[in-house]
Amino acid sequence: MSFSTPLTSHTQATAHLSLDPVLAEVIARVGELPVLTPTPDPFGTLIRSVTGQQLSVKAAASIHARVTDTLGEVNADTLLATSGDTLRGAGLSWAKVRTVQAAAQAAKTGAVDFAHLAAQDDEDVIAALLPLPGIGRWTAEMFLMFALARPDVFSLGDLALRQGLARLHPHEAPADVLARWSPYRTLAARYVWADNARVKAGGQPV
Incomplete structure (x- = not known):
């Protein structure tokens, strides 16, 4: 993955992805997805992502709200000034306390x-984040996708994406499919997630 600027429209991306007739059908079924925009607060976004790991959306929002109430403002200074016991009391596990601090x-x-991550290549961003305890490649790739709005990220560390890819293209190597979807693999991943949800809810698989 290299540096690529965030998309301002999906028009060109959906046209490119629709060259794959299987994905074209997914796009038609799911419909338009909102355009992702880069976060103005990369550090705060990473902290929110960590606090919500392995939790439901509702539980993640609740714990992040408790952390925010405890700190007043979530930033490096307030996190370092707060004891681990206090953060634990706000709902973070000890592993997450270690990560956020x-x-x-x-x-x-x-x-x-963090202020200049948006100017770095995708792999450089990942390399910067991986030394942090509790931050693996999957978390770093989610950060690229949803915090920096990078358009060409597809996380093979994500089980749902691997399963969706295998369902849509069972007879092709993942690398070959992803090569066709580049340079818009982030949007492709979002369509795979959305289609997974549709199938799980009882819709017919493509």
Whole structure:
């Protein structure tokens, strides 16, 4: 993955992805998806992502609200000034306490330059985040997709994406399919997720 600027429209992307007739049918079924925009607060977005890991959307929102209420403002200074016991009391696991405080320390020391991540290549962003405890490649790729709005990310570390890819193209190597979908693999991933949800809800698979 290399650096690519966020999309301002899906017109060209959907036209490209629709060259794959299987994905074209998914796009037609799912309909238009909202355009992703880069976050103005990469650090805060990463912290929110960490607090919500392995939780339902409702539970993640509740815990993030409790963390925000506890800190007043979620930033590196407030996280470092708050004890682990206090963060644990706000609902974070000890593993997540370690992760968010390590991220705060990295932000303060400049080990991770959150303000300039948007100007870095995709792999450089991943390399900057992976040394943080509790941050794996999947989390870094989700950060690229939803915090930086990078248009060409497809996480094979995501079980649902792997399953959706195998369902849509059972007789092709994933690398070959993803090569066709580039440089709009983020939007393709979002359509695969949406189609997975439709099938799970009882819709007919493509």
